[in-house]
Amino acid sequence: MRKIFPLLLIIFIFLVPFSSNVFAYDDVSFKQMNNKQVLNIPKELKSGDKVTLRFTSGSQYVSGALYIDSDTIANASSKEIVVKATNNLNITSYDAVVTSDYSPSFNIFSNADTSLSIKLYAVLINGVEIFDGNKIIVPRKHDEIKNPLSTVTDKSFSLTWDTPISNDGFVQTNVYKNGTKIANLSKEIDVYKDDDVLPNTSYTYKLTAVYDDGFETNGVSVTDITLDAPPDPSLIPPSNVTDLTVSNITDVSLDLDWLNPDDDDLDKIKIYKNNVLLESILVASSYKVTGLTPNTSYTFSVSAVDKDGNEGSKQTTTAKTLDGIDKVAPVAPTGLSVESGNKALFVRWNKNLEDDLFGYNVYLDGIKQNMVPVKNTFYSLADLENGTQYKVKISAVDTTGNESDMTSEKIGIPLDTGMPLLDTNYELGDVAKGIESWFSSLWLIIAFAIAIPLSFYIASRIKLMFLE
Template identity: 35%
Template sequence: GHSDVNKISFSWENPDSSKFVGVKVYKDNQYLATVDKPLNSYTVDGLKADTPYVLKFTSLDSNGFETVGVTKTFRTSVDPKTIPPGPVSSFTAQPTDKTVKLVWKKPKDEDLAGFKIFQDGKRIAEIGLEEEFTVKNLEPLTEYNFGVVAVDKDKNDSSAVNLSVKTLEENDDIPPHVPSNVFAKPSNGALIASWDKVSDKDLAGYNVYVDGKKINSNLISSTNFTIKNLENDRKYKVQVQAVDLSGNASELSSPVFGTPDINTIPLVESKYNLQDVSDGVGNQFWQLWPFLAWYLGIPLSFYVIYKFKQVYLP
């Protein structure tokens, strides 16, 4: 006998007896057919794939006598169209803060069509024969479960291969805002740069550029910076850049130009504040006051009121 997907074929040797007239065929104890001599083969068809069947063959003689016969069990073949592909192998994940790249090796299967990708049990993609897929728009520091299923051309699915992976800490690659309202106030041999505070919450500080070159070694935390050792009467281009805690830098601000001037008040290295100015010094400060008020950005009227309250009010 020979088993196929939906049929079983048999052949046999007929007995020599002159009384022999044919062979009766039964399937699962139900009569199917009588094969008259000299024929010696028969095919049972219309069967289910991958299923056992009990077949019985009996000899029939001219008097109508039937032998006990031979009983055999056959199993039909598995339908290749229903055989699923094998699972993927070497399944790994490469997480970033908001993505996970899945990589695997495909199974050896001649009619492989592609793969289904699952995230936390939900199918999120069907792809062709590529052996990688990047899942996007994920949350940082979050655990996800990913699965890959191989699919063949007859739409049979392999068993799933799964992997749990945690995304990384948030990676900030967005630069801060560009500083605005930059000024370069002239002084003798120097320029005093100032600008508006940048609103970014993760701001780390600022860099100052003169004629396109960064001149500070450490980030500047305030919104002003004195550029020293410049030539008087020469025009300099000043720009400011904001930097965040992840090291992202903004574009340089629109350039402003300043020209140091010998006729301006010279820079005095000063740690004075309003209290020092008020308490320490009496009259000599009135001569220096215009410079200090300008240098420290303290309006004169504010100082006068402060002094007045201190001296004249109880």
């Protein structure tokens, strides 16, 4: 008998057209190693799907290996499943992971040196059985959720989507928030609002479709950031004051002026000097700063405060006080009038109101007539020529010596018909000499006027003494 070296090639699965949805198979033994039988999976797979083949063998003693050959499976380099050398062939399963979209085929064979029957009893895709050893189970079509959209506020995260409602097996939508399931929604619902969110926070929501065979899709995700919370109105500061200006600067004081904002809850105005609060005042648009140091630079700020105590930004300006010497002159006198006299002019004017007024200067044809400032508001110009025009001007002088501008000139003309000027320009020595001369001529008269009555009085008193 010719020696035959049988080669066992077990290909136990073949797929025939399944218009009746039945997969026909037999226990198959092959004598030639390279005979192969092909198993075609009747389903379009997606990248990441897992295919599981479960099969069993007969009870023959075998040695060698069983090969599952597929050039399109991700782990093609791990095609070998080793047959136990001293035991029955008990291969329970083979898993393959798909890396691209296609319908895979499997070529199954063996190099065992004896006849071996192997029978496929199950095929699973992603854990779902599509072949139970007798027939192909037509795979359920599992449609995905589509078109997820998000709408956010500072307090909520709202979702809308399109459900696979036309798929009869679709039963519900699962909602996941940052990986944790938070809701099971009936198939008719295509909106969801989550109020358990924080402002300005990123969230990722996933929506999955669940079917009546227990299958849950991978789901679709949407990520968004909630809005910032609106500010509390009671914490909003008022608008700022504007147009801060400085005026009326002296050596020790100045005036601040500004425009207030239009806020209807304005309550106070704060004044700062060199960034230190000087005073908080009721709403006003001006303030007089006093007690300053001469010839010194200052920074002044003004801010508005509302009824909730919120303070607006400061409006700032700088100013420098004048030095300690008064350089402000009085204003020019007013009401100058000139009256004609005989060889004289009589001048009058209105009184100035400055606190530091010292007096007035009188000018005749541009020449000052007084040695010291005139304290009165009138003055007489003497020793003039009748019929001659004279120009008269007046100025005011303060205690520091600052002189005002001169008044507008007035024209005066002395006349021989005018009132003569009495000369009263006597000095104290003149008065003393006059009194001395007067008494030198009258002392004898005064002496007799006193001595004669006195002598009669004394004589009468002596007479009375003797009569008694």
